[in-house]
Amino acid sequence: MRFLNGVQGIIGADVPEDPAKAFTIDQLFVDVGASSPTDCPISVGDPAVFERPVMELGSRFVSKALDDRISCAVLIEVLRSVNPGNNELVFVFSTQEEVGIRGVISAAYSVDPDLGIAIDVTSVGDTPKAKMEVALGKGPAIKIRDGGMIADPAVVRWMRRSAEAAGIPYQLEILDVLATTDARAIQVTRAGVPTGCISIPTRYIHSPAEMVDLNDVEKVKNLVLALLSQPIEIK
Incomplete structure (x- = not known):
């Protein structure tokens, strides 16, 4: 672990009464x-945050806190090249x-x-005994x-129409756990807001x-660009 003031530490644990x-x-x-407490x-x-090296495993990228720094990276790249036309765009990088x-x-x-469009990560089902259909390497997951x-x-x-028109492969996400994203809050704002979410498939979330x-990640960026660079038609 590394603390904000630069101090490093090791996570320890008392011996449990039941090791199981x-x-x-x-x-x-x-x-x-x-x-002692006085010299702490x-x-x-x-x-404090986990301190661990970044790893690249072929096309796979491994790091702490990709949930949700990887979505921030996508939005930053979209901001670099988006042509909003007549759309008024507001990008929000929210906390908590x-x-x-x-x-x-x-x-x-x-x-x-x-x-409203939220960008987040989602779990995958391409590991042993997992049940979700979403997998790494098969494109953005459009949340149902x-x-x-x-x-x-x-x-x-x-x-879905925008992804198909742009030739971007995509997956459909149904997440059957008690988890959600910022899209939930956007959707119920004031009198209600039409809202969707594009997810980046991610293994080992919250580790x-x-x-x-x-x-x-690249295809999520391309899909967001395709959505925002044309007249928005919700029907």
Whole structure:
């Protein structure tokens, strides 16, 4: 682990009473080499992140916190080259999605959009015993529903038409777990907003070693560009 002030530490754990059970939060600690509370270089509430190297495995890219830094990277690349025409575009990089989709609530209320598109990651089913149809290397996943929202059917149709017209392969995402994205908050803003979500297939989500396929990332960028560079027709 590395803290904001540069201090490094190692995650340790007390010996569990039942080794067959997973560790609980109160059994875990971060050892920063201190011998007493007075010489401890960190305080309660100091932020820390996993420290691990980036890996490239062929077309696969492995890093911590790709959820959701990889989506930020997609939007930055879209901003570099998008031609919005007559569309008025507002890009939002929101915070605290993982702890209650909080940042986007204020942003969506302030912007009051006519249409919402969230970019996020989603789990895959291309590992042993997994059940989802989404896989790495098969293109963007257009969300149908997840544990918190049902994507607007007209938005889904628009995304599919645009992908097919641009020759971009895509997958359909149905996420049967209690998880959702910023799209949920956008959808219920004010009187309601037609909203969809484009997902980047990702293995090992919420671990220090999340994996994406860079070909999928490129195709997500291309799909977003295709959506935003033409007159928007939701029907």
